[in-house]
Amino acid sequence: MRTYTEYLTFHTKKHREFINITPQVESALAKSGIREGMILVSAMHITAGVWVNDAEDGLLADIDEWLEKLAPFRQDYRHHQTGETNGDSHLKSLLVHHEVIVPVTAGKLDFGPWQQVYYAEFDGQRKKRVVLKVMGE
Amino acid sequence: MRTYTEYLTFHTKKHREFINITPQVESALAKSGIREGMILVSAMHITAGVWVNDAEDGLLADIDEWLEKLAPFRQDYRHHQTGETNGDSHLKSLLVHHEVIVPVTAGKLDFGPWQQVYYAEFDGQRKKRVVLKVMGE
């Protein structure tokens, strides 16, 4: 069994931003030389998410609006008594989750036709990281 | 380390349908010969989900109603400007997630008494696939 680990760094211009990281995941897989196994794609922060879905701008705007409805910014989160203002970012992260596992078959991401890996920044304008861990043979 | 890969195909009669695929996951595990490791069960589409929960018809109806409340069908999703009508199916997929990892111990799914693997179709009446990837020894 072999493993390969790589870190991606983000520093978004906007507070919330959704970034297609499929090319970076494919690049890490190629460097790993692994042909059968899995890749863990996991945000290293508690105000960010990772998901697999469509690369369609209208849908991304729908997702952003929907997340704000289900996990809205509010002044009065108890978490804000610590001085933070990002309670909603934590809830959004819990909702979409902070990681996915991508299957690897015959040296490629074993995805259906429309699947893309997204990094979802919910509290940006600062340095954030994602760990990519390829595991297999 | 060994891996074993299998694909399940679905073509549901209804637009939304929840299917217990535990027997298929157990069958793939048996064929793999793997006794210690994990099984990734991952939908290959962006309008489907995979979860582990109870096989109880009342609960499944509750889940369906609840998902429609949190991620309702709407005419006016931006995604529909592409000609699609399944914006809600994408949001439901994000909410329940498209994959699970099942632990394998002593050649069996290492589940508690009520855990079952479900495929959740949110935009059916067409061909869809799930990849099963067993990894271990």
Next chain:
Amino acid sequence: MRTYTEYLTFHTKKHREFINITPQVESALAKSGIREGMILVSAMHITAGVWVNDAEDGLLADIDEWLEKLAPFRQDYRHHQTGETNGDSHLKSLLVHHEVIVPVTAGKLDFGPWQQVYYAEFDGQRKKRVVLKVMGE
């Protein structure tokens, strides 16, 4: 490839309770001797969750209130026709998910500065279990 399996047992005093299990996950990793790979942390029940987020009491109270809003207790869930009263516990489990995968690098949990693993009990005051499965080399 090596695997190491351990079970955690919970019997919470309250109906809902969120417990930081990072020390137990680190302890299992140390016992496994594995230095590169992943740890699956998976609830063995359908009314419990596992997540990675911040260890901050105000936030935990916010999460509890938020989950009750999105997946509230109700008398009239269909699931309750079986005699159960925990329909909301199932929905809360689906919302936050029942498992996470933690990357392992150089013999440590490969976490960012604030990441902690939580067991979320949604129907406690009875015996519940979590399986920890370390896989790697």
